[in-house]
Structure formats: C-alpha cells, structure tokens
Amino acid sequence: MSLSVPRASGYRGTSLGAFESVWSSKRCFSVSGMRKKELRAMSEEELGGIKVQQERLMRDIHETCEWGVGERWGSAPTETGMSRLSLSDTDKQARDWFVETTKTLGCTVTTDAMGNQFAIRPGLKDGPPTVAGSHLDTQPTGGRYDGILGVTAGIEMLRTLHDNDIKTTFPVGVVNWTNEEGARFPISMVSSGVWAGDIPISHAHDLKEVGTGTATMKSELQRIGYLGDIACSHEAMPLAAHFELHIEQGPILEAENRKIGIVQGVQAYKWFTVKVRGADCHTGTTSFSHRADALLAASKMIIYSHRAASRKGALASTGILTLKPGSTNTVPGSVDFSLDIRSPDDSIVEAVEADCKTAFSAIAAGEDIDNLNTSFTPSSKSCTVSWRTDSNSPATRFHPTCISCVSETTKALFGEKQEELTKAMTSGAGHDSVYTSKRVPTTMIFVPSRDGVSHNPVEFTKPEDCATGAQVLMGSVLRYDLLRGEGKV
Amino acid sequence: MSLSVPRASGYRGTSLGAFESVWSSKRCFSVSGMRKKELRAMSEEELGGIKVQQERLMRDIHETCEWGVGERWGSAPTETGMSRLSLSDTDKQARDWFVETTKTLGCTVTTDAMGNQFAIRPGLKDGPPTVAGSHLDTQPTGGRYDGILGVTAGIEMLRTLHDNDIKTTFPVGVVNWTNEEGARFPISMVSSGVWAGDIPISHAHDLKEVGTGTATMKSELQRIGYLGDIACSHEAMPLAAHFELHIEQGPILEAENRKIGIVQGVQAYKWFTVKVRGADCHTGTTSFSHRADALLAASKMIIYSHRAASRKGALASTGILTLKPGSTNTVPGSVDFSLDIRSPDDSIVEAVEADCKTAFSAIAAGEDIDNLNTSFTPSSKSCTVSWRTDSNSPATRFHPTCISCVSETTKALFGEKQEELTKAMTSGAGHDSVYTSKRVPTTMIFVPSRDGVSHNPVEFTKPEDCATGAQVLMGSVLRYDLLRGEGKV
Known part of the structure; x- marks a missing residue:
C-alpha cells in the first residue's frame, strides 16, 4: 500500500501550509456519541x-x-x-x-x-x-x-x-x-x-x-x-x-x-574491540611460512565468531575493521575489529565470548581451529590477540x-x-x-x-x-x- | 654482528665532520702492488x-x-x-x-x-x-x-x-x-x-x-x-x-x-580491487538468515585466496580493506579489498586469479566453497562481487x-x-x-x-x-x- 495521503490536492512538493489546508478539511472524529466518557x-x-x-x-x-x-x-x-x-x-x-x-x-x-x-x-x-x-x-x-x-x-x-x-x-x-x-x-x-x-x-x-x-x-x-x-x-x-x-x-x-x-x-549485548597484532611485511618478498598476517588471522576470527554464535542461536557481528599500514603490497601487521555479541540470554552471550576468546588465541597462534587452517601453508610466525570490552548491556x-x-x-x-x-x-x-x-x-x-x-x-x-x-x-x-x-x- | 664502525672515538652522536675525521685516518688500500693494472x-x-x-x-x-x-x-x-x-x-x-x-x-x-x-x-x-x-x-x-x-x-x-x-x-x-x-x-x-x-x-x-x-x-x-x-x-x-x-x-x-x-x-604480479556488496543491516535486529554480510563474505574470500595461492605455491595477499558504513552495530553492506597475486610463473598467477574469481562468486552467492560455510546459519540473502584489475606485471x-x-x-x-x-x-x-x-x-x-x-x-x-x-x-x-x-x- 502506498501513502494514503491525498497527492492530487497540493500534497506533492508542497509547503507545510498546504499540508495544513488539506488536513484541516479532513478533521473528523471516528467515535461519535462518546464525548465526556470515562474510560473506566x-x-x-x-x-x-x-x-x-x-x-x-x-x-x-x-x-x-x-x-x-x-x-x-x-x-x-x-x-x-x-x-x-x-x-x-x-x-x-x-x-x-x-x-x-x-x-x-x-x-x-x-x-x-x-x-x-x-x-x-x-x-x-x-x-x-x-x-x-x-x-x-x-x-x-x-x-x-x-x-x-x-x-x-x-x-x-x-x-x-x-x-x-x-x-x-x-x-x-x-x-x-x-x-x-x-x-x-x-x-x-x-x-x-x-x-x-x-x-x-x-x-x-x-x-x-x-x-x-x-x-x-x-x-x-x-x-x-x-x-x-x-x-x-x-x-x-x-x-x-x-x-x-x-x-x-x-x-x-x-x-x-x-x-x-x-x-x-x-537481548543482552556485549561490544568488544579485538586487536590482532602480527608483523607488516612485503607481499611479494615474504613467503606464507614467514608471515604473521593480522588480516588473515582476523578473517578467520570473524568467520569463527559467526560459527560460534550460530551454534548457540546468538548473533555475532563485525561492523568496524581498521588495519595498518594499508598498502596493496604490505601484509597488514595490525588489525582492530569490533565484535558485537547478542542473545536474549546473558549466559549465552558469555558463552560465545568465552568460546571466541579461546578460539581467537588459538587462531592467532596458528593452530587449526574449526578447520579454518585446512590446506594452508603453516607459518612459523604467529600473531597476538587482545580484547577490550566497550559495552556490556545485560538482557x-x-x-x-x-x-x-x-x-x-x-x-x-x-x-x-x-x-x-x-x-x-x-x-x-x-x-x-x-x-x-x-x-x-x-x-x-x-x-x-x-x-x-x-x-x-x-x-x-x-x-x-x-x-x-x-x-x-x-x-x-x-x-x-x-x-x-x-x-x- | 653490530656495526663495526668505532663508537668510542666520536662516532656515536657526532656530526659528519667527526665521521670524516674518523674515516680519514682509516683510508687504506687493500690491494697494493696492483696500481695501473688492466683488469683483462x-x-x-x-x-x-x-x-x-x-x-x-x-x-x-x-x-x-x-x-x-x-x-x-x-x-x-x-x-x-x-x-x-x-x-x-x-x-x-x-x-x-x-x-x-x-x-x-x-x-x-x-x-x-x-x-x-x-x-x-x-x-x-x-x-x-x-x-x-x-x-x-x-x-x-x-x-x-x-x-x-x-x-x-x-x-x-x-x-x-x-x-x-x-x-x-x-x-x-x-x-x-x-x-x-x-x-x-x-x-x-x-x-x-x-x-x-x-x-x-x-x-x-x-x-x-x-x-x-x-x-x-x-x-x-x-x-x-x-x-x-x-x-x-x-x-x-x-x-x-x-x-x-x-x-x-x-x-x-x-x-x-x-x-x-x-x-x-x-615474479609476476597482478593487483586487483575486489568489491563485495551486500546490505547494511542492524547487528541486533537482523538474524543471520536475513543478512547479506559483505565483511563475512570478504573474510571467506581472503581465506580462500590464501588457500588457492598456497595450493599452487603462489602468493596472495590483502593489504587494504575498507568497509561501509563502519559502525559497531551495523553489518557492513560494502567492502572493498585489495588482492595481490604473485608467482614466478605468469600462468600460475592467471590460474590463481581464475580460481579465486570462480570461488569468490560462489562465496558471494552463499555456496559452501572449500568448507568455509561449514556449520554456518545459511542466509536467504546473498552478496555480489566484482573485480577491478589495478596492475599487471608479467614475470x-x-x-x-x-x-x-x-x-x-x-x-x-x-x-x-x-x-x-x-x-x-x-x-x-x-x-x-x-x-x-x-x-x-x-x-x-x-x-x-x-x-x-x-x-x-x-x-x-x-x-x-x-x-x-x-x-x-x-x-x-x-x-x-x-x-x-x-x-x-
């Protein structure tokens, strides 16, 4: 259904004055005979x-x-x-x-x-x-x-x-x-x-x-x-x-x-900033086995958080991601991303948080969590991860x-x-x-x-x-x- | 080995003049008796x-x-x-x-x-x-x-x-x-x-x-x-x-x-900008099954590119990632990221590019590629992906x-x-x-x-x-x- 206000009579593109004139003529009361009535x-x-x-x-x-x-x-x-x-x-x-x-x-x-x-x-x-x-x-x-x-x-x-x-x-x-x-x-x-x-x-x-x-x-x-x-x-x-x-x-x-x-x-929600730290390196000169790629680790974490929330019927979302240094031929050594975990149940928010905290540390360390490292070239270098809690709103x-x-x-x-x-x-x-x-x-x-x-x-x-x-x-x-x-x- | 220049004699924190005085006294020629000699x-x-x-x-x-x-x-x-x-x-x-x-x-x-x-x-x-x-x-x-x-x-x-x-x-x-x-x-x-x-x-x-x-x-x-x-x-x-x-x-x-x-x-390299488009939505009010999450899709693509390059002994790297709108409680509807693919062999760069192009489209469409969707809540909405080639440098x-x-x-x-x-x-x-x-x-x-x-x-x-x-x-x-x-x- 489109807007029910009359468009032909001055509504389209008109000033507030025109609104008033249209509507003044339409004042009517839908419940007649009930004036001065007590609700009770x-x-x-x-x-x-x-x-x-x-x-x-x-x-x-x-x-x-x-x-x-x-x-x-x-x-x-x-x-x-x-x-x-x-x-x-x-x-x-x-x-x-x-x-x-x-x-x-x-x-x-x-x-x-x-x-x-x-x-x-x-x-x-x-x-x-x-x-x-x-x-x-x-x-x-x-x-x-x-x-x-x-x-x-x-x-x-x-x-x-x-x-x-x-x-x-x-x-x-x-x-x-x-x-x-x-x-x-x-x-x-x-x-x-x-x-x-x-x-x-x-x-x-x-x-x-x-x-x-x-x-x-x-x-x-x-x-x-x-x-x-x-x-x-x-x-x-x-x-x-x-x-x-x-x-x-x-x-x-x-x-x-x-x-x-x-x-x-x-629903309850907690907001975090997750900070992943690896090492900047040249995309052309650094083999996968020598990288501590903070964005690759963050990508795995984002996917993991989605899976972890999904398993519990909760929500996990990343709306902000910033990285440094930000050049096509430099592997980012630093990524910060927001993580927003929600559930109607406080204990589920806590459980997803705890699950992600364990898993993110393992991902940063290069362990194969949830098959996210399947068929990867392993790296001899690892990242670190830290969490900051930005908001905590119980259910x-x-x-x-x-x-x-x-x-x-x-x-x-x-x-x-x-x-x-x-x-x-x-x-x-x-x-x-x-x-x-x-x-x-x-x-x-x-x-x-x-x-x-x-x-x-x-x-x-x-x-x-x-x-x-x-x-x-x-x-x-x-x-x-x-x-x-x-x-x- | 640390710097072999002498530090005790005016090198540390000194001006160029001090450098000169240190080094002037050290001028010596390691090949004596070979003056005016023809190389041939x-x-x-x-x-x-x-x-x-x-x-x-x-x-x-x-x-x-x-x-x-x-x-x-x-x-x-x-x-x-x-x-x-x-x-x-x-x-x-x-x-x-x-x-x-x-x-x-x-x-x-x-x-x-x-x-x-x-x-x-x-x-x-x-x-x-x-x-x-x-x-x-x-x-x-x-x-x-x-x-x-x-x-x-x-x-x-x-x-x-x-x-x-x-x-x-x-x-x-x-x-x-x-x-x-x-x-x-x-x-x-x-x-x-x-x-x-x-x-x-x-x-x-x-x-x-x-x-x-x-x-x-x-x-x-x-x-x-x-x-x-x-x-x-x-x-x-x-x-x-x-x-x-x-x-x-x-x-x-x-x-x-x-x-x-x-x-x-x-080595050969090709640089691309990959543009993933989904739909912005509220992180708290939108279930996973109603999302077209451009960052989640981009995360899968970044991981996939790493796997695809790894399988061929090539390199694939993302150094830049920008998203919109960029708010903790909004799922990003728009992500652009750089993709840098390198190999000593031109044909391998082309092969990784082709592999990623096919896979990224499937990932955007919500298909389960390479087990990246394992245990996810499937979504009824999908993203789109497009590629722009920024550089192409053959081997x-x-x-x-x-x-x-x-x-x-x-x-x-x-x-x-x-x-x-x-x-x-x-x-x-x-x-x-x-x-x-x-x-x-x-x-x-x-x-x-x-x-x-x-x-x-x-x-x-x-x-x-x-x-x-x-x-x-x-x-x-x-x-x-x-x-x-x-x-x-």
Whole structure:
C-alpha cells in the first residue's frame, strides 16, 4: 500500500501550509456519541471502538519530517530520509511542535534538565502518568520511522482521547527522550539513562558532540532553550508505566506477514574491540611460512565468531575493521575489529565470548581451529590477540502486566487472527525502554520494517502498519490505566 | 654482528665532520702492488684480491643517511629510519653528494630528463658502460638499506677501482634512478620505466606528488636543479648491462643462513580491487538468515585466496580493506579489498586469479566453497562481487650471462661453501632492474634482511653482509666487463 495521503490536492512538493489546508478539511472524529466518557465506565466493545486516525498520524509524521529532511530515495515528497541530530535547530523545531501540539490537546508539558519532554494529560485522579515514549532525534542518515513513529503515535493517542473527550482514571502522556540515537552526543539512550539514575547528569551534560564541533549536551540544551528546570530523575518525574511503539528494525514481521511484535524484552549485548597484532611485511618478498598476517588471522576470527554464535542461536557481528599500514603490497601487521555479541540470554552471550576468546588465541597462534587452517601453508610466525570490552548491556525482561496489556489489545483488535498476526519477540536493539524498565513497568510494541532496513533513508513502514501500531499503543496505555483504576497494578 | 664502525672515538652522536675525521685516518688500500693494472690482464687470483672496504661502504651509507633522517628505533646514531622522498631537499643533498663523489673518482656524471644520474668511469675502450644501479630515494617511513645500499655499493666499487687504479676494458659506472619508490610521485620505478621506453616522459613529468601538495615531477626536477638536458632513453643513454645489489626484503636468506641471493628474475604480479556488496543491516535486529554480510563474505574470500595461492605455491595477499558504513552495530553492506597475486610463473598467477574469481562468486552467492560455510546459519540473502584489475606485471627473467657473472663471483669468493651460502631466488618485489632488463642484460644480487623487514625504519642488513653484497656486485660487473673484452657478450 502506498501513502494514503491525498497527492492530487497540493500534497506533492508542497509547503507545510498546504499540508495544513488539506488536513484541516479532513478533521473528523471516528467515535461519535462518546464525548465526556470515562474510560473506566466503558465496555470492551466501546474501548475497541476508540480508533486512531491513520491519515492524521501520517500527517504528523510527514509534516514534522520537514524539519531535518535527509537523503532522497524516491520521487514522492515523503520519500526522503531524515537527518535530525539531537538538539540541532531542526530538533528544536520538532520539540517546539511537540509542546504546542500537546498543549492544544490539554496537556501540561514539562522539560527536565536533559531536555526530556513530558506531555501529561490529566486523569480523573492524580498520580504518575502512564506514558507512550520514544524520541524525535534521528541518525545523520536515518529514516522517518525510528523513534518518530513512537512519539507521533503517542500524540495520535492524545488527539484521539481529546477529540473523544475520554477521561482516563490516571494521567496519561507522551515522552520525547533526548538523544536516544547517540549519534550526535555519543551515548545512546543517554537521557533515559540519566532519568533512570544509571548515568550521572554531569557526565551526560559534558558529552561533546562527535566530529569537529565543540558543543556539549548542556551548551546545546541551553542554546535551543530546552535545559529544563526540573531534575532529570525518575523521582522528580515519576512515571506509572512506559510503553514504546517502534519499528522492528529487522525483517521478521514482514517476512512472516505479521502485524505486531509483542516485545518480551531486549537481548543482552556485549561490544568488544579485538586487536590482532602480527608483523607488516612485503607481499611479494615474504613467503606464507614467514608471515604473521593480522588480516588473515582476523578473517578467520570473524568467520569463527559467526560459527560460534550460530551454534548457540546468538548473533555475532563485525561492523568496524581498521588495519595498518594499508598498502596493496604490505601484509597488514595490525588489525582492530569490533565484535558485537547478542542473545536474549546473558549466559549465552558469555558463552560465545568465552568460546571466541579461546578460539581467537588459538587462531592467532596458528593452530587449526574449526578447520579454518585446512590446506594452508603453516607459518612459523604467529600473531597476538587482545580484547577490550566497550559495552556490556545485560538482557532486559519487560513487565508481564505491560506485555499482557499489549497482548489483550491485539486480541481485541485481531480476534481469532491474533495468533497469526502477532509474534512474541525480543528486541535486538537497545531503546529508551531498557532504561525505563529499570524503574517502572515497561514494554514495547513492534511494527514491520520493510526489508528490515533501519538507520537508513529508505527505512519504511506502511501507513496501515503505523496506524495499527498506534492503535495497539493506545489500547495498551488505556488498558494499563484501567488496571490501575481497578487497583490491579 | 653490530656495526663495526668505532663508537668510542666520536662516532656515536657526532656530526659528519667527526665521521670524516674518523674515516680519514682509516683510508687504506687493500690491494697494493696492483696500481695501473688492466683488469683483462689479471689472473683469477688477482681479481679475487680486489676487495671493497666494509667500513668505507658503511661510512657512505650512514653519512649520506644524515640527509633525510627518519624515525628513531634504537639508541645508536645510525639506528634511525629514513624519510628521503624523491626530489625533496634531502634527496637533492644526496644527489649533490653522488655527483661530487663520483667526479673525484674520475667519473663523468650525466643527468637525464628524469633526473636519473649516470656516473661513468672510462675504460680502455669506448662503449656503453656496465653499471651498478639502484636508487637513493626512500619511503616516507623507510630504512637505510633499500636502494641506498645498491648505489653506495656501486660507489664503493668506483672507490676500489680508483684506489687500485684498475682499468676496465669498457666503461663501468653507477646509476641513481629517480623515484623508484613511487612514494612521492605515485608510480614505482617510473624513471627506469621512462628510460626503457615503457612510460611516456610527459606522463612521468606530469605526475603530481601525493597528499595535498601541488608539485609535479618536472617542477621538482627543475626546482632542485636535476632536470637534465639529455633525453631519458635507453637510446640516448645506452647501457651495456645493469647489475643491482639490493636487500632481500624478505626473510629467506637470513632464515637459511645464506649470504647471497643469486636472483633469477622477478615474479609476476597482478593487483586487483575486489568489491563485495551486500546490505547494511542492524547487528541486533537482523538474524543471520536475513543478512547479506559483505565483511563475512570478504573474510571467506581472503581465506580462500590464501588457500588457492598456497595450493599452487603462489602468493596472495590483502593489504587494504575498507568497509561501509563502519559502525559497531551495523553489518557492513560494502567492502572493498585489495588482492595481490604473485608467482614466478605468469600462468600460475592467471590460474590463481581464475580460481579465486570462480570461488569468490560462489562465496558471494552463499555456496559452501572449500568448507568455509561449514556449520554456518545459511542466509536467504546473498552478496555480489566484482573485480577491478589495478596492475599487471608479467614475470621477468634476468639475463643468463649476468646471472653467471654473479654465480662465478660467489664461487670465487665462497669456494666450496658457495652452494651453502648462496641461493637462486626470484625477486618478490619490483625493482628498476625489471625495466632495464627489457633493454639490456640485467640481474640482481640479494643480501639478507633482518627479519625480512623492509619499508620500515628498523630495516637492517649487517655491515658484513652489505660488504659481501658490494664485493659480489663489483666482481659481477668486472666479470661482465671481462666477457665483453673477450667478445663473449
């Protein structure tokens, strides 16, 4: 399905003003006769009748994506990627929109000392809000859905509640977490990390932007006016629960024709830099038996890590490899490569690490591991290998009540097709929900990503899938609020 | 054996003036009673009695290496590398020394339009000279022996002939070829290539220096005063034969305790850039079965090339590997790597290339080649691979008469130990002799390199080995002159 926004009436290549005129004429409410209704008084059928609007959601996504337009990949106006680095001028535009929009929907907007934005809609009772949270910043060559979908879907929830004048028992809201990507300031999920108490705020404030610039997170928060007065803390800004809608960033849902991933947790990962040292030598004058070829050894290690992870159902990946000296006729004496090991199970990550550590040492020493040296000319020289641990993120298990809220919502939505259209999944990537889950009940909802592509301009999720995700997000938040009202959580 | 120059008497850390004072007091002639002797009238025993002087040779090497001192690797004054890029100010100083020194030894010095310097010592008869040639330029992080030994040993030959007043039948001489390294102006052996008629002089003159500078070979030749009047051509400056003494740049002679490599030719090589294309994806969210991992495929290819070359007794090496996008949590979708295939036999290079081309395509397609996919999780996605040929240098066979001159000289020098102390070898690297061999009888002589290290500051050849090489170089040149005098060549 292509974009459902009307293209013939001024949408293609038009300004934001034209967007507005198109959409203003389309304001409509899908749930009539339910105004001023208390959520807790609704039947299951009435709850299911509260519907988000796909076209309004897509308008929010594409309208806000005018701030930070990235690389073009197709001819339609929305067929561009995004480049909206955290705390940039375009991020400020998106933040301003967040404030203005949620205020018109009856929310109080609070900004904390990390620039995290909390738009809270009052309930019948006071208390911490149940929120939908994600982030509006993107990778430098990112797409339109990662993070953005989660926040705009949260706002679509607010619009739907507002238009239908539905009163939740406790407050609900939307959170925009700052610098989730870690692309500009090089710690991912840094601001939910500060909120959770895992990262000291001084460390986060002092983070310098990558590249040649000299700005820090704090200086940029000040510059764009988003250094909030209240502390960035789960104590100063408590939440009742955190739900995050996100694109899968992987190919499984699409490949299996499923619509919703019911996320059970986030897999563990450890990141290493593996340093292989041999000896530079001339490619033409040095026989194989006299070489300590660091790249040949690294190649065997990369293959071995893939095999070792494969045997345990884990993942092992190398995304960075640098070598020295880097000349066609010089065998490299020095190779560094990244190794990223992941599994839903911490012990499996540890086992793959241990297996690789033993095997890499043997490979460096020239031993025949796993037949990788079969039919090689053995060398009288060997390499050395050392490991540096760069990150260690244990597995996260999301909260069963939150997961149940998602599951119940999909049952109501899909009926007997629920099992066919949903999948219990583990998130492969980290998200702000990893940090919120340390403090409050949390879970995530996945929707399909075309070809599993993410962090790329061509990242794409169908409008109908975005809307389904937003519907499940809203349903899950409302169900959690109902459980709170009933004193069940 | 350590450096045999006296260290207690002002050598360590002293200026060139101190060198001079040390060495002036050591001038002596090893062949007395042979003054004004004609070479052609000498007995084999007398010929063997003409000896180069190790200490004088080492003085020339270390004294001239004051121009272009590189990275220090030890505490002694000579324990530094070299950084004397072609046509730099320090190269000019070395060239000036070449002219002055060889003139005092009775030579006529000619500079051609590529700055190649020909120092010619007259013989009893006119005719093209039999020369010892190599180069005085170095890599930016090079050593003291590559190229420099060949030229200074040629000058030591001139000094020995001069001091003993020996008349050769035809002229003999020494050549300093310009920019052999290709380090500053990016074609190796470019000036012997122009001399041989293989490279147009306009192309060579227009070569721009690497890096950010704007100088060309011609502008730098003009600037330092070495743009000669005569054409750079084997016709304008004919040679009778070319002998080149060089460090092995490999570990074989040292490993086998041999002193002289009798070089039979230069192996063939082809250089390629192999481009592997898969798809970027997230390391955490993409299962192995959905990946097109360009680095994993490239790792298998690198290992395969090593095996394929090993099976044929050839060499295959990867010295450069670049990947995109280069992030720990992104599987690289794009890898380019260099592949350097060498063998003394052209047909073997072609066979390894053909084998790799077939296998790399199969590896990219995900087939199990050579058990490299054993116990992998197969992927439903595949990579593509393409090849670009960057260089193609067929095998060079040196001239049997020149090789015989070297062999006979080592027999006279080593006696019954000749077989034990020499080895027939193929040069793995290219040299100016590759180009001279296209026009005149040519061969090379190798001496051991410590640990096979070259193009590196720690490059080292023992003084006694340098002197042995110089002795064999001189003997070979003189034997060739004798054969010419006898009308045998």
